[in-house]
Amino acid sequence: MSTACAPAPATPRAQFARVTEILDHHERDPARLVPILQEVQEAYRYLPQEVMAYVATALDLPPSKVFGVATFYAHFALAPKGKYVIKLCDGTACHVKESVPILDALRKRLGLSEAKKTTDDQLFTVETVSCLGACGLAPVVLINEDVHGQMTPQSAVRLVEGIVAQEAKP
Amino acid sequence: MTTTATQTLTIDGRAVSIAQDRNLLEAIRRSGIDLPTFCYHSELSVYGACRLCVVEVEGRGVQASCSITPEPGMVVRTATPQLRKLRKTTLELLLANHDGHCTTCDKAARCRLEDLSRRLGVDRVRFQRTAAPKPADRSSPAVHREMGKCILCGDCVRVCSEVQGVGALDFAFRGSDTVVQPAFGRGLGDADCVHCGQCSRVCPTGALVPASDVEAAWEAFGDPQRTVVVQIAPAVRVALAETLDLPAGGDAFGILCAALRRLGADAVYDTGFTADLTIVEEANEFVKRVQGSGPLPMFTSCCPSWVAYAEKFQPDLLPNLSTCKSPQQMFGALARKLLPAHHGCDPKDLTVISVMPCTAKKFEATRPEFSTDGRRDVDLVLTTQEIGRLIAGSGLDLKTVTPEQPDLPFGMKTGAGILFGNSGGVTEAVLRYAAAVLGDGRLKHHEFTEVRGPEGTRIASVDVGGQTLHVAVVSGLANAKRLLAEVKAGRVKADLIEVMACPGGCVGGAGQPVDHVGTARACRAAGIFAADRAEVMRNSAENPAVGELYREHLEKPNSHQAHDLLHTHYHPRRRLGDLDLLLTTGEQRDRLLVQACLGTSCHLRGGQPMVHALVAAVEARGLHDRVDVRATFCLERCGEGPNVRVGERVVSSATVETVLAAIDEALVQA
Numbered sequence: 001m002s003t004a005c006a007p008a009p010a011t012p013r014a015q016f017a018r019v020t021e022i023l024d025h026h027e028r029d030p031a032r033l034v035p036i037l038q039e040v041q042e043a044y045r046y047l048p049q050e051v052m053a054y055v056a057t058a059l060d061l062p063p064s065k066v067f068g069v070a071t072f073y074a075h076f077a078l079a080p081k082g083k084y085v086i087k088l089c090d091g092t093a094c095h096v097k098e099s100v101p102i103l104d105a106l107r108k109r110l111g112l113s114e115a116k117k118t119t120d121d122q123l124f125t126v127e128t129v130s131c132l133g134a135c136g137l138a139p140v141v142l143i144n145e146d147v148h149g150q151m152t153p154q155s156a157v158r159l160v161e162g163i164v165a166q167e168a169k170p
Numbered sequence: 171m172t173t174t175a176t177q178t179l180t181i182d183g184r185a186v187s188i189a190q191d192r193n194l195l196e197a198i199r200r201s202g203i204d205l206p207t208f209c210y211h212s213e214l215s216v217y218g219a220c221r222l223c224v225v226e227v228e229g230r231g232v233q234a235s236c237s238i239t240p241e242p243g244m245v246v247r248t249a250t251p252q253l254r255k256l257r258k259t260t261l262e263l264l265l266a267n268h269d270g271h272c273t274t275c276d277k278a279a280r281c282r283l284e285d286l287s288r289r290l291g292v293d294r295v296r297f298q299r300t301a302a303p304k305p306a307d308r309s310s311p312a313v314h315r316e317m318g319k320c321i322l323c324g325d326c327v328r329v330c331s332e333v334q335g336v337g338a339l340d341f342a343f344r345g346s347d348t349v350v351q352p353a354f355g356r357g358l359g360d361a362d363c364v365h366c367g368q369c370s371r372v373c374p375t376g377a378l379v380p381a382s383d384v385e386a387a388w389e390a391f392g393d394p395q396r397t398v399v400v401q402i403a404p405a406v407r408v409a410l411a412e413t414l415d416l417p418a419g420g421d422a423f424g425i426l427c428a429a430l431r432r433l434g435a436d437a438v439y440d441t442g443f444t445a446d447l448t449i450v451e452e453a454n455e456f457v458k459r460v461q462g463s464g465p466l467p468m469f470t471s472c473c474p475s476w477v478a479y480a481e482k483f484q485p486d487l488l489p490n491l492s493t494c495k496s497p498q499q500m501f502g503a504l505a506r507k508l509l510p511a512h513h514g515c516d517p518k519d520l521t522v523i524s525v526m527p528c529t530a531k532k533f534e535a536t537r538p539e540f541s542t543d544g545r546r547d548v549d550l551v552l553t554t555q556e557i558g559r560l561i562a563g564s565g566l567d568l569k570t571v572t573p574e575q576p577d578l579p580f581g582m583k584t585g586a587g588i589l590f591g592n593s594g595g596v597t598e599a600v601l602r603y604a605a606a607v608l609g610d611g612r613l614k615h616h617e618f619t620e621v622r623g624p625e626g627t628r629i630a631s632v633d634v635g636g637q638t639l640h641v642a643v644v645s646g647l648a649n650a651k652r653l654l655a656e657v658k659a660g661r662v663k664a665d666l667i668e669v670m671a672c673p674g675g676c677v678g679g680a681g682q683p684v685d686h687v688g689t690a691r692a693c694r695a696a697g698i699f700a701a702d703r704a705e706v707m708r709n710s711a712e713n714p715a716v717g718e719l720y721r722e723h724l725e726k727p728n729s730h731q732a733h734d735l736l737h738t739h740y741h742p743r744r745r746l747g748d749l750d751l752l753l754t755t756g757e758q759r760d761r762l763l764v765q766a767c768l769g770t771s772c773h774l775r776g777g778q779p780m781v782h783a784l785v786a787a788v789e790a791r792g793l794h795d796r797v798d799v800r801a802t803f804c805l806e807r808c809g810e811g812p813n814v815r816v817g818e819r820v821v822s823s824a825t826v827e828t829v830l831a832a833i834d835e836a837l838v839q840a
Contacts, residue, residue, distance in 0.1 A: 012752045013785045016801065020778060049354050050751035053803055056353075057770055062337025062362065063353035063746060071342045 009043055018043040019051060023058050030059040033069055037076060046077040074129075082118045082125035084163055087142040088156075091131030094139040102139055103128065105153035109160055123167060124160070179244040188242060194235040195223050203248055206257065206286045208374045209323035210236045212688065213673065214332055217324050221260050222286070226250055257290050266297035268375070269318035275376040276314075276555075280684035282374030283321060300346065309357025311536050312365035312381055312529040313680075317349055320377035326350060326369035333673060335648035336479070338363040350377075353746060362482060362745035364647070366475035366671040367529030367680025380529045380681050383550050384559055390521045390550065391434030397515040398523060400430050401501045401580070403441040405527040405591030405676035406554045408697030412683035412690060413558025414568060419693035421701050424573025426525070429561050431574065436513065440576050441524070442583025444497040444504070445590040447719070448472060449599045449710035451736055452494045453607070454727035456600070456666060465490050467642075467657065467664045470596050472496040474534035475671030477740060479647050484654060485742035485771055485808030493737040497590065498524050498531055499540045501580065502547025503735045508723065517543075523550045525557050527591070527679035530671065539738055553681025582715035585615075585708035591698040593645035593675030594621040594628065597668045599710055601632055601639065606711040608635025615708040622699075624692065626673060627653055629662060645670040645678075744769065744804030751801040753785045754794045761798035762836055764788075764829070765815040769804035772811035780812050783826045788833070797833055 009015045022039045026032040036055060041047055047070050056063040070076045086106060090099050106112070106126050110119050118125045134140045137149025141156055148159060178185045181201050191197040193216065198205050208220035218237040225235045228245035232253070235246075247253070265287065272278055307315040324341065327350060331337040338361050342351050352361030370378040390398050407423035427438045456468050471477055471492040480487055495503065502522055510517040524531060528551075534540065535548040552560070561568065575581065586602055589595030598618045605613035613634060620630040621641060626649035629642045642657075642664040644650045650669045656662040672678045677694035685691070702708060710716065724732045750765060766772075766781045785799050805813040810822035816832040 012755055013789065016751065016753055016785075017782060020782065048751070050749045050801070053353070053746060053749045054751060054768060054801065057768060057773055057803065060770070062331070062340065064337055064340035064342075064351070064361075065331075067353045067355075068340040068342050072344045 015043045019054065023055070028058055030061050033059065033061070033066065034073070037066075037070055041076060044080075045083075046080045080118065080122060082123050083167075084123060084143055085125045085127070086160075087127055087129045087132070089130075089132045089134070089138070089140040089142070090128040091135065091138075093131075093135035097138040099128075099139040101153050102141065102151055102156045105157050106160065109157050123163075177242060179240055179242060179246060181246045182248055188240050191240055194225065194227075194233075194238050194240045194244075194246065197240040198225070198235055198246070198248060205235060205248060206289065207236065208282060208286075208321060209325060211325060211329075211372055214325065214328040214372075217328065220321075220323050222257050224253055224256055226253060232256065254290070258292055261287055261290055261292050262295050262297060264321045265292065265295045266299055267301040268321070269303065269316070271319075275319070276379040276382060277319075277373075277376035277684070280686075281376060282686050285686075304349070307357045307359075308381070309359030310363060310365065310381065310533070311359065312533045313358055313363070313367050313370050314379055314381050315351075315358055316377055316379075317351070318377075319375045320350055321375055322348055322350065323374060324350070325372040325374065326378055329368045329372045331648075333646050333648055334364070334366060334368060334479075334671065335651040336362060336364055336483075339369060356746070360746075364475045364478040364482065364671065365530040365533040366647070368672060369680075370529065371672075371678075371680040371682075371684075374686065380553050380555060381532055382556060383532070383552055384556050384563075386550055387523060387552055387556070387560060388563075390523065393521075396519050396521045397436045397509075397513050398434060398521045399437045399439060399505060399509055399513070400435045400523045400525060401439045401441045401444075401498070401505075402426060402430075402525045402576075403498070403527055403531075403591070403676065404445065404588045404595075404698065404701075405679060405682070405694065406525050406557070407588075407701065408591065408677065408694040409527060409554050409682045409690070410558065412685070413555065413562075417693065418685075418690040419697035419700075421697060421704075422568075423701075424575070425568055425571050426557070427576050428571045428574040429564075429566055429568060430525075430557075432566055432571070433560060433564055435523075437509075437577040438574075439501065439580035440583045440587070441497045441501055441526075442587030442590070443580045443713070443715060444500040445472075445587035445599070446584055446710035446713040446716050447500055447736065448494050448497050448590075449586060449596075449603050450716060450720075450727050451500075451732060452492050452596075453600050453603050455492055455494065458728065460665070467667050468492055470666075470668045471740075472590065472596060473530070473670045473672075473676075474528070475530040476647070476650065476669040478530065478533070478743070479650070479671065481740055481743040482745050483651075483770075487654070488740045488742065488809070491740055493733075493739065495540070495736055495738050496531075496534060497587075498526065498534065498551075499547060499738070500736050502535070502540060503542065504580070504719075506542040506545075506547050507735060518545075521550070522548050523552060524548050525552050525554070527554050527676045527682045528672075529553065529680045531681075553679075555681060555683055558683065579715040579718065582713060583705075584710055584713050585702035585705035586710045587713070588698060588701045588705065591676045592622070592695050593670045593673075594623070594643040594668065595675065595698065597621045597641050597643050597666065600666065601634055601641075602709045603711050604634045604637070604639065606709050608637065610635035614711075617699075624674070624695075629664065640665045642667045644668070645675050646673045647671050742771075742804065742806045742808040744806060746803060749803050753781070753799040753801055754788060754797065756795040756798065758795045761796055762817055762833065762840065763815075764797055764799045764817075764833060765802040765805070766799065766824075766829075767803070767805045767811060767813045767815075768801045769808070769811075771808035772804075772813055775811040777812035780824060780826060784814070784829055787826050787830060791830075793833070793837075796837060 052066045056066040141148045186201045206222045209217045223235045226247040304317040410422040411420045430438045469491045505522045532551040540547045586599035601618045626646045627644045644653045674691045678691045814821045814824040814829045817836045
């Protein structure tokens with residue numbers, strides 16, 4: 001199984017050290033707020049309020065501005081995402097090729113819904129995106145960085161089963 | 171083409187000359203057509219969101235006039251059938267998601283949405299509501315938010331960031347989920363807001379309104395057991411008329427005194443009295459500072475939004491703020507001490523009400539330091555808007571009311587006290603007082619025009635009695651922020667700096683009647699100067715009631731008794747509470763809590779590298795199962811950072827060594 005998982009720093013201290021590094025790397029330039037938040041999200045897998053408040057302090061921006069940017073872009077998450085983020089494409093091509101039954105199957109397998117996007121064990125997040133730009137492979141599922149084309153409900157669930165089995169190994 | 175032709179453009183078939191208009195909208199309005207807008211304010215940046223100022227420009231189609239520059243030869247139409255239809259549809263769409271509780275809205279009859287719907291003839295809404303109802307936010311004592319009434323024009327967001335430099339409000343989320351709110355969806359009372367209320371001043375709808383205490387006021391006035399005393403702030407007198415749709419600027423003080431007595435007030439006093447008292451105390455404090463007792467420049471402290479701003483954003487300047495309470499709170503303290511005996515009532519039955527042009531005064535009155543025996547010194551603060559509503563609710567026809575005098579002794583004021591209503595007024599009152607004290611009788615009633623004017627920042631050097639005083643006057647907190655940077659960098663020399671949060675000072679306060687046209691403030695300011703000129707006594711040193719107060723109760727300015735009653739203290743305040751960032755993880759419960767501050771001041775004092783070293787040291791010593799290290803925001807000791815709280819104790823000017831020592835000590839005790 002080659003599904004890549006974004007490496008997140010393991011301890012709070014390492015995460016915080018990473019945030020400091022990110023801020024220094026971007027020279028605490030408020031104009032670079034979006035790339036800073038992107039990298040911070042990689043460290044925490046989401047944007048905790050305290051970290052947004054810290055970023056605001058470091059960039060001398062009002063926290064309301066940082067929160068506004070963080071909530072504007074769908075990419076940013078305000079609640080922790082799972083270790084494996086499954087993005088199901090529901091753009092026109094994928095939708096026509098029946099992406100919705102795949103979504104239903106994944107949600108059913110993982111006990112998720114429109115409102116509940118992440119499993120309680122924080123292993124999986126299932127969300128839809130509007131186009132991944134891989135329409136020739138429709139319907140498409142992205143698991144972290146890996147693209148899986150021509151999916152069916154069965155093959156998508158098999159991918160999930162594979163990850164579950166892999167994670168269960170000691 | 172002739173030169174004349176290149177200087178004009180055509181608006182609805184009439185030639186209009188091109189002047190210094192910043193955009194086509196201003197040119198159109200100058201030509202006598204009041205094009206509707208929600209999101210355009212001349213004092214704010216152009217946003218171009220509301221699309222009501224659309225016009226047809228020949229060769230360019232439909233354009234938002236606020237966002238294009240007037241050009242010679244342009245042919246503009248403002249009222250074609252297509253434009254009318256566009257504007258009506260825009261309004262219908264806004265109304266579809268508006269809560270429509272207009273009869274119970276505080277902005278009723280002063281609402282721009284209501285006004286424009288009527289003007290543009292919106293007689294039905296064809297669209298279905300899509301937004302879910304949103305709960306009201308009543309967490310702030312100063313301003314209430316009801317996002318079900320918000321039309322997303324962004325006026326509040328821009329005034330808070332551009333005029334006040336605070337940025338407590340911003341847009342969050344997007345598309346149909348967009349909402350204007352403080353950071354992280356908190357309530358305004360729990361945010362970095364300084365309560366100036368300018369957001370509610372520019373809000374075209376009832377989404378942001380001054381918090382209302384009208385019901386509590388009715389109760390107080392109607393309770394025969396209570397002795398109700400009212401103080402009226404200077405800027406109210408020149409604005410009250412507007413609540414009755416009369417022109418701004420006329421002096422309604424005498425009428426208001428009479429009306430308040432008819433409503434049930436037992437005595438009506440003038441905050442101008444304690445404004446005179448403030449001048450005496452503050453001028454004497456200033457002289458002491460010049461003689462070496464405290465840091466300079468000295469900042470005025472009558473504006474509660476400025477004080478809140480200094481506490482939250484400029485904590486290093488707190489020692490420079492005058493320790494004088496504001497006139498409202500000086501009145502409150504004196505009322506609690508002296509008025510029960512004066513009125514022959516039980517202290518617990520004395521109700522103190524203020525009538526203020528201001529929302530921040532509502533916040534100020536809740537500050538715990540402004541209380542006597544556990545009771546607020548000022549029980550209720552009513553804005554000019556609210557007093558207008560009380561009068562309207564009573565049915566009193568002010569045209570039939572004969573003006574009355576305020577009660578003595580606290581109704582006695584001078585013209586200098588009235589000047590407090592304008593930006594620059596405190597400074598002018600100080601200069602007149604200095605002239606009197608330094609024996610320069612020639613300047614005793616002088617109008618120091620160098621500190622007057624509509625600009626946000628004025629800097630002047632004034633010769634009084636052989637002394638040169640360097641003064642700066644600033645209104646609008648963003649202007650103040652810029653001036654402070656100049657002063658800190660040594661580029662501006664000032665010994666006394668007057669700061670008012672609202673542009674133009676209290677006459678432009680958010681508690682004043684709603685003025686969507688934007689012309690009232692200048693009229694009110696002129697009204698203040700006229701009221702000063704109408705007084706026989708125009709110098710705080712002349713106020714006989716102030717002199718008597720010193721003789722009978724306070725001994726002399728800045729005496730021990732005066733300090734007890736009339737002065738206060740300030741402390742840094744965190745902008746956002748309860749935001750701790752976990753830095754260590756450990757198994758054990760009840761670990762010793764160590765909170766390292768990473769707020770702005772501590773950050774600038776090297777807090778961040780110290781925190782990293784501290785966490786590393788805690789882990790290296792294997793203490794992470796016993797110690798829970800967190801980063802926090804502001805321990806409210808900004809002058810002594812970096813600060814680290816270890817258990818109950820705060821270690822200031824912290825180093826890794828001093829914090830570790832405190833941790834060891836706390837662990838031994840545990």
